[in-house]
Amino acid sequence: MMTRLPRRAALLAAGLLAAPAARAQALAPTQGQAQAGGFAPTHPIRVIVPYPPGGVTDLVGRVVADGCRDREGWPAVVENKPGASGQIGMAEAKRARPDGETLLIGGFGSHVLPPAVTPNYPFDIPRDFTPVARLAEFVNVLVVNPASPWHSVSELVAAAKARPGELNFGSSGTGASNHMTAELFALETGTRLTHIPGQGANTSIVSLRAGDIQLIFENMPAVLGQIRDGALRALAVTSAYRSRALPEVPTLAESGWPGIDVSSWIALYGPPGLPAPLRDTLAAAAVRAVETEPGRERLERVGFEIRPLRGDAFTAFQNAQLARWRDVVARAGVRPAG
Known part of the structure; x- marks a missing residue:
C-alpha cells in the first residue's frame, strides 16, 4: 500500500524533493569520490519505487538515491513503477540481476500485509527478494472527531463495548495497514467494530467529520498537520514508543493495551540471490542516507522515525x-x- 500525503504534506514533500531529485538524475559520480565498500556500479543504480511519485515510499526512495550519489559516489536514479498495488515494480525488481544495480523500496504495506491477507499472492517474499535494510517507519494514529465525547482510549473502548458493531472505522482498503491495525485493536480490546473499506485518508477524514465513521487508525504523515491544527483528536499512537512528532500523545501500551504495537516501516530490498557482502555494503549506504542530513530532516519533517535494521537482523524481523x-x-x- 502506498500512503498518499495530504495536500499540505505533499506540497512540503515536493519542496523537499525538488532540488535533491534533480541532483539524483546526474549519472556520473563526482570526480574523486571513492566507490564505497569496493562496489563500483557500471550503470546507474535503479531505485524502483512501485508506486507513483508523491507518497511516503517515493520520498524514502529519493533519499536513498540521493545518498547513493552524493555520499557514496554511485550514479543512481529513482524509477516509479506503479500498478497492481505495487506488484508491477516488485516483479521487475524480482527479475533483475543480483548485482546491486537494481534495488526496490518496499516494506510493511508490500512485503507483509498483502501476502498475509491474499491467498495465492504472486510472490514468495522470503524467496523472491533479498532484505537489505529497514530504514524508517511511521506509526498509525488513532484519531476521532474532535467533537466526539471520547478523550481517551479507555472511553472509546467502553463505548464500543456498550454498542457492539455500531462504531465504524474507515480504511484505504481491505488488508491495508489502517484496516489491519483496527482489526488487531478489536481483537486485543475485545470489541466489535464495523469496517468501512475503500476510503483514502482524505475521504476517511471527511466521513469522520460527518459522523459516518467514528474512528480511524491513520498513517502519521496523512494526519499530522490536522492533529496539530486541532481538526482531529489523537487518542493514541500504535507504536511501542511515543512519536517524536506527537510526544504528548500516549501509546496504546501506555493506555492499557500492550499487545498493540504496529508501525508501518519502509525498507530497501534487492533481487533474490544478492550476495551477503554486497547486501551489507548497500545496507550501510542506505542507512547513512537516512541517518545524516539532509535525509534525516526530509524524513522527520513529514512524520518518519529513523529506525534502521540491517541484513540478517532485518530478515529475521520481516519473517x-x-x-x-x-x-x-x-x-x-x-x-x-472481491
Whole structure:
C-alpha cells in the first residue's frame, strides 16, 4: 500500500524533493569520490519505487538515491513503477540481476500485509527478494472527531463495548495497514467494530467529520498537520514508543493495551540471490542516507522515525512480521476484497 500525503504534506514533500531529485538524475559520480565498500556500479543504480511519485515510499526512495550519489559516489536514479498495488515494480525488481544495480523500496504495506491477507499472492517474499535494510517507519494514529465525547482510549473502548458493531472505522482498503491495525485493536480490546473499506485518508477524514465513521487508525504523515491544527483528536499512537512528532500523545501500551504495537516501516530490498557482502555494503549506504542530513530532516519533517535494521537482523524481523500478521488475519477472519 502506498500512503498518499495530504495536500499540505505533499506540497512540503515536493519542496523537499525538488532540488535533491534533480541532483539524483546526474549519472556520473563526482570526480574523486571513492566507490564505497569496493562496489563500483557500471550503470546507474535503479531505485524502483512501485508506486507513483508523491507518497511516503517515493520520498524514502529519493533519499536513498540521493545518498547513493552524493555520499557514496554511485550514479543512481529513482524509477516509479506503479500498478497492481505495487506488484508491477516488485516483479521487475524480482527479475533483475543480483548485482546491486537494481534495488526496490518496499516494506510493511508490500512485503507483509498483502501476502498475509491474499491467498495465492504472486510472490514468495522470503524467496523472491533479498532484505537489505529497514530504514524508517511511521506509526498509525488513532484519531476521532474532535467533537466526539471520547478523550481517551479507555472511553472509546467502553463505548464500543456498550454498542457492539455500531462504531465504524474507515480504511484505504481491505488488508491495508489502517484496516489491519483496527482489526488487531478489536481483537486485543475485545470489541466489535464495523469496517468501512475503500476510503483514502482524505475521504476517511471527511466521513469522520460527518459522523459516518467514528474512528480511524491513520498513517502519521496523512494526519499530522490536522492533529496539530486541532481538526482531529489523537487518542493514541500504535507504536511501542511515543512519536517524536506527537510526544504528548500516549501509546496504546501506555493506555492499557500492550499487545498493540504496529508501525508501518519502509525498507530497501534487492533481487533474490544478492550476495551477503554486497547486501551489507548497500545496507550501510542506505542507512547513512537516512541517518545524516539532509535525509534525516526530509524524513522527520513529514512524520518518519529513523529506525534502521540491517541484513540478517532485518530478515529475521520481516519473517516474524509475516508470521504475526498471518495469525492476526486468521484470528480476525479477514478475507480479501472481491
